[in-house]
Amino acid sequence: MLLLALAFTVAFVLLLYMVSPLISPKALKLAGAHVVVTGGSSGIGKCIAIECLKQGAFITLVARDENKLLRAKKEIEKNAINDKQVVLCISVDVSKDYGQVENVIKQAQEKLGPVDMLVNCAGFAVSGKFEDVDIDCFGKLMEVNYLGSVYPSRAVIHTMKERRMGRIVFVSSQAGQVGLFGYTAYSPTKFAVRGLAEALQMEVKPYNIYVTVAYPPDTDTPGFQEENKSKPLETQLISETSNVCQAEHVARVIVKDATQGNFNSSIGSDGYMLSSLTCGMSPVTSITEVLQQVITMGLFRIIALFYLGSFDSIVRRCMIQREKSEHENKSK
Ligand SMILES: NC(=O)C1=CN([C@@H]2O[C@H](COP(=O)(O)OP(=O)(O)OC[C@H]3O[C@@H](n4cnc5c(N)ncnc54)[C@H](OP(=O)(O)O)[C@@H]3O)[C@@H](O)[C@H]2O)C=CC1
Numbered sequence: 605m606l607l608l609a610l611a612f613t614v615a616f617v618l619l620l621y622m623v624s625p626l627i628s629p630k631a632l633k634l635a636g637a638h639v640v641v642t643g644g645s646s647g648i649g650k651c652i653a654i655e656c657l658k659q660g661a662f663i664t665l666v667a668r669d670e671n672k673l674l675r676a677k678k679e680i681e682k683n684a685i686n687d688k689q690v691v692l693c694i695s696v697d698v699s700k701d702y703g704q705v706e707n708v709i710k711q712a713q714e715k716l717g718p719v720d721m722l723v724n725c726a727g728f729a730v731s732g733k734f735e736d737v738d739i740d741c742f743g744k745l746m747e748v749n750y751l752g753s754v755y756p757s758r759a760v761i762h763t764m765k766e767r768r769m770g771r772i773v774f775v776s777s778q779a780g781q782v783g784l785f786g787y788t789a790y791s792p793t794k795f796a797v798r799g800l801a802e803a804l805q806m807e808v809k810p811y812n813i814y815v816t817v818a819y820p821p822d823t824d825t826p827g828f829q830e831e832n833k834s835k836p837l838e839t840q841l842i843s844e845t846s847n848v849c850q851a852e853h854v855a856r857v858i859v860k861d862a863t864q865g866n867f868n869s870s871i872g873s874d875g876y877m878l879s880s881l882t883c884g885m886s887p888v889t890s891i892t893e894v895l896q897q898v899i900t901m902g903l904f905r906i907i908a909l910f911y912l913g914s915f916d917s918i919v920r921r922c923m924i925q926r927e928k929s930e931h932e933n934k935s936k
């Protein structure tokens with residue numbers, strides 16, 4: 605029996621190695637490539653732009669605030685490795701009007717050539733209890749985080765298919781892999797991005813276009829500082845499970861996974877466990893990845909139950925605490 609199991613495993617591993625050339629994309633070299641980064645004027649997006657410039661790319665930054673764009677451009681340009689490299693800035697709201705976004709991509713392609721890699725990083729987070737979050741926020745978040753990823757991707761896809769090459773990166777979040785207290789408005793927008801990425805990847809793979817979804821943990825950025833101003837205690841305590849990452853590190857991992865053509869990009873050990881646990885029917889881009897998923901999934905599910913238990917107990921404790929202090933206030 606044991607021998608049979610062993611034989612099966614060996615056969616399985618051999619089979620995987622045989623099909624490996626089919627699933628391993630060729631790495632994209634960033635030297636001379638044109639990379640468009642939405643949300644490139646701040647935080648993770650800015651660091652992604654810097655990382656790409658360091659590898660010799662030409663960059664287009666897309667965001668709304670022109671002053672912030674110009675300031676970021678100056679900072680990013682310092683990392684150029686040759687004097688031919690250009691950092692172009694274009695101001696647009698990626699979530700409002702598809703025509704506008706299409707125009708921006710056209711302008712960028714006229715100046716710097718066809719887009720080799722698009723990084724959809726524009727986005728924001730709002731946390732709060734379901735009944736406390738402003739009702740308009742649900743739509744606004746979906747517009748910016750989801751439609752704001754659809755529009756730029758739609759605007760580059762035709763040329764990428766014609767050229768039979770390209771990379772599209774979506775910046776989701778760990779909150780796009782698990783729904784947590786306080787993220788009823790934000791999480792669904794990041795889950796949506798994954799659905800888009802999976803469906804799109806199946807369409808464009810024969811055209812040699814590779815899609816990457818990144819799931820960063822809490823990362824120290826201006827956006828994160830903003831989010832923290834109104835974060836419920838429960839969300840804070842749950843989030844403390846994971847360390848806060850530096851944007852430079854997150855950016856390096858994302859750029860590496862995107863150039864290699866990996867579908868999944870995760871950061872840190874929690875990120876690794878979450879990605880393995882939630883891989884579902886997502887495309888596979890390396891043999892090691894499949895093997896790791898197959899071997900670790902059951903174990904990670906058990907570990908996840910402990911995390912869930914501790915999150916539930918945080919939520920319960922906070923509720924009791926709140927009711928207690930409300931009671932005390934009333935009786936004062
Ligand atoms: N920081 C974190 O903890 C994590 C962040 N993420 C995700 O990473 C992405 C970047 O986050 P982070 O770096 O923290 O955010 P920042 O707030 O620091 O940067 C956001 C960038 O997006 C731009 N932007 C926002 N809305 C729009 C819009 N409607 N149209 C065009 N550009 C827009 C901003 O410029 P402007 O305002 O001028 O338009 C800015 O350049 C987001 O999608 C976020 O959800 C994921 C996991 C963790």
Ligand SMILES: CCCCCCCCCCCCCCCC(=O)[C@@H](N)CO
Nearest residue numbers: 729777778779821822843874877907908
């Ligand atoms: C085996 C299973 C392991 C499970 C570990 C779970 C750890 C959960 C911590 C999640 C923190 C939430 C990140 C949201 C980041 C974000 O998108 C916002 N900060 C954006 O501003």
